[in-house]
Amino acid sequence: MEGIARLVSMIDEIWSRHMSKTKFLQGKIAFVQGGSRGIGAAIVRRLAAEGAAVGFSYASSVEKAEALADEVRAAGGRAYAIRADSADEAAVRQALRDVVERFGGLDILVNNAGVLPWGSIEALPLEAFDRAMAINVRSVFVASQEAARHIGDGGRIINIGSVNADRIPVAGGAVYAMSKAALVGLTKGMARDLGPRHITVNNVQPGPVDTDMNPADGESAARLRALMALDRYGRADEIAGLVAYLAGPEAGYVTGASLNIDGGFSA
Template sequence: MQNLQNKVAFVTGGSRGIGAAIVRRLALEGATVALTYQSSADAAQALVSEIEAGGGRALAIRSDAGDPAALQEAIDQAADRFGRINILVNNAGVLHLGPVDEFALENFDNTIAVNVRAVFVGLKAALRHMGEGGRIVNIGSVNAFRVPFAGAAVYAMSKSALSGLVKGLARDLGPRGITINNVLPGPVDTDMNPENTDFGASLHGLMALPRHGRPEEIASMVAYLAGPESAFVTGADLAVDGGFGA
């Protein structure tokens, strides 16, 4: 079933990992998809070619999520190209780890700029092109509520900020017929958090399902929240974490 026919989706950080899986899934569901990338130009263009070869429509735009003007321009460009934005997926994120007494202020600022401010900038820009039935999905993290290892305080703080944001914005956007939710992945096998490492293996003992998730498993939740069957879901934090937070 193509639940997203005639919908236009915008996905930040969509060239690799979870972002690329989301782009593929939304395109499979029938959506036209615009995606941003910062440095993975070849991967982004290959993904666009893959979608177009399957009969879909896609557009890759180079944009730094940490640059508010660039992100706003990218969203406006996609809306001009395709006529509207029905679905926004705030996926771009950074992960800086380290003890607080050694944590560089520039890494703190970068974490806030990409993981928090870019979400606000993106949704504010997208709302100008989004009408009733719009969907906003943020990719958060289960670390917003559970951090069982050292060095992730700033990352966890940035992801927990999204929980308060969506609860407040659910009230603001509900009368406009627009929903907003967070998807909270647990450990997922990507280049940011590969399964085949000592650290990756150590996480499995904390989980009900002792394995990393697959990017496609996160994308399936995003597709649900972007589609018509989730019309009564808003302001929610939905974990896809293999029981990491159980």
């Protein structure tokens, strides 16, 4: 009996180790719009590390995109880079269809593509306004609409907004703030539309994050840190961690939410 008890204990230990290593997105298929650098690249890495097959779009840098896909594959994951300008409706829709065809379905959409128009409302060109709306807002609608036609019940749509939707403490960001505020309403409405299918829709609102768009050693960094409860910029992998949670099974009751991850910028 002692030998049997020991054997049972060993089996339990092995099973516990196996379960602790289970990836909670194993078997899931994700598409990240705007995934070749910064926060987007961190999201691609994290979703792939949790077991998802990840397709992601990029606008121009073939080298960075392919390097990221190679990195994920070298680590044992699955990744596929697709060139698609987020301002181009047809390209966005086709990119999603390509992912569905390559991986056999879709479970998770992350809308991360964005531009940062900056300048006084007195001087900002209308072209900058139009491009911000096309990429920061319209592409989210287009990708979400196309994804909803393929994504299975219980899927996830996650938009990457900005804490500037709630607080814009410096001049020059009116159009950017407006574009990100639009995602708050779009997220709430889509959550209602897709709720009957148990598809959750949420909006992640980062504060200052150390990326090439807004580096932690940039000329405005000290001024931004002074506005925060934590005296530091965020890391892209921290944003990716929240996205991974929202994409996973434990977030099934979270929908229609705009979640700040901003070091106390909005406190």
